[in-house]
Amino acid sequence: MKFPNSYYISDYKLPINDYFVFGLSVDCVIFGYQEGEIKVLLVQRGLEPFKGNWALIGDLVEPKQNLCDAANNVLEKLTGLKNIYLKQFFAFGSVDRHPLDRVVTVGYFSLVNSMDYKPIASSWAKSARWFNINDLPELAFDHHTILLKGIETLKDEVRHKPTGFELLPPKFTLLELQLLYEALLGYKFDKSNFRKKIIEMNILKPLKEAKENVSHRPAQLFEFDEKRYRALEKEGFSFEL
Amino acid sequence: MKFPNSYYISDYKLPINDYFVFGLSVDCVIFGYQEGEIKVLLVQRGLEPFKGNWALIGDLVEPKQNLCDAANNVLEKLTGLKNIYLKQFFAFGSVDRHPLDRVVTVGYFSLVNSMDYKPIASSWAKSARWFNINDLPELAFDHHTILLKGIETLKDEVRHKPTGFELLPPKFTLLELQLLYEALLGYKFDKSNFRKKIIEMNILKPLKEAKENVSHRPAQLFEFDEKRYRALEKEGFSFEL
DNA sequence: TCAAAAGTGTTCCGAATACACCCATGC
DNA sequence: GCATGGGTGTATTCGGAACACTTTTGA
Known part of the structure; x- marks a missing residue:
């Protein structure tokens, strides 16, 4: 050498x-x-x-x-x-x-x-x-x-950081997301508050589709909006909880 | 080999x-x-x-x-x-x-x-x-x-994490701490609110000493209480800002 | 008495919390 | 109709932001 x-x-x-x-x-x-x-x-x-x-x-x-x-x-x-x-x-x-x-x-x-x-x-x-x-x-x-x-x-x-999304299928319901975060963090969220918070972050794209073949009211599906997240991040937005 | x-x-x-x-x-x-x-x-x-x-x-x-x-x-x-x-x-x-x-x-x-x-x-x-x-x-x-x-x-x-303390001398005033964090994070804090927050965290040990040789009212000195911090951390306390 | 920093108190607002309640669907 | 999860609304509480004010020292 x-x-x-x-x-x-x-x-x-x-x-x-x-x-x-x-x-x-x-x-x-x-x-x-x-x-x-x-x-x-x-x-x-x-x-x-x-x-x-x-x-x-x-x-x-x-x-x-x-x-x-x-x-x-x-x-x-x-x-x-x-x-x-x-x-x-x-x-x-x-x-x-x-x-x-x-x-x-x-x-x-x-x-x-x-x-x-x-x-x-x-x-x-x-x-x-x-x-x-x-x-x-x-x-x-x-x-x-x-x-x-x-x-x-x-x-x-x-x-x-909004890391957990990688663990879910591309299209998911809000409850699925909530359950994932509960598993990751080890504690429960209030359904209503969790929804409000995550929706207001503006990093989820609501889809017109819904979950199918479920024996209850079908839930709306969402996608993680990566582009939007990157944009918000640049403005100083920081994901918490 | x-x-x-x-x-x-x-x-x-x-x-x-x-x-x-x-x-x-x-x-x-x-x-x-x-x-x-x-x-x-x-x-x-x-x-x-x-x-x-x-x-x-x-x-x-x-x-x-x-x-x-x-x-x-x-x-x-x-x-x-x-x-x-x-x-x-x-x-x-x-x-x-x-x-x-x-x-x-x-x-x-x-x-x-x-x-x-x-x-x-x-x-x-x-x-x-x-x-x-x-x-x-x-x-x-x-x-x-x-x-x-x-x-x-x-x-x-x-x-x-309460990392910044390493950059200060062991005994420091609250204003010194505030100025350090302002330099580290790149934005200003309100004096009163900063004090309230950091004091309520209970990770500073107030000393009986004061700054000397200053041409204004001397400030009280504090120490970082590492032991206390470790204890709080175990209970789930997390340092923020 | 003045400058400079120490240190305290108070109001206001928005966000988080804790519930309660109604909705849609399959069986 | 009822079980199950979807989805919404609201009163209350708590903590942060903003700002004003008093105190203590040296010069």
């Missing part, structure tokens, strides 16, 4: 080659929403180390691959979905986090609408399963730590 | 050795507060590449060094201060972010009380300077991107 003797300004006397010994990986915390509960997608490892344990999906980053591309690839390989909501949340770099060598991993979290998710025929997908985030199995590596940090980030994000 | 043929479950056929080619560094965005303005500490590079440009301080991580230890070391080497507020905010991993080789860098941001900061006699400190965050010089590498992300993170953090 044609690296100078010091990267920034360092006191190290070691040849610089000795510094290019890191492995780099990405791990994805994939959230979904089913039956009123927040789920996370895990796979069962088929190889050592930690063979048989459940784990986040992830992979080593290639030498010429951008971090976010690596994360997108991992996600696409498992779900077949492209352009999914994907956000980096933390880099985990403890010396001993991997039993065999020095691997730094970057955590991404992702929200998928479970209806879109069709496990595809890969060695991964066969062993993939959704777990309730309050009822997790033992995890490989430091994936438990990563997952907890991911959940924390999700909750922070949900409270201040 | 005794690495198995696949890290997680991968389709790669390459020998695994080819994946351990990453350099890893940390870069610190160090914020300070002087004369009512938010500053950031930069150093002038003495070596190629980007010799002469201003840059964040940072360094390569050693093979057996934890990420956060690396960041702390960098900070200590420049300022002589240990146990400073330091928080990871993002990993920057573009393939081409470094002109000479593949180096992934992890950004940390830090808040220091400028009174504590005494540049120490090192090759770094000689060329260190505080810059107003609205008046930045040209920066080396992708440090401008990193810095902007750091500023963004700071503003998010400040709004939802």
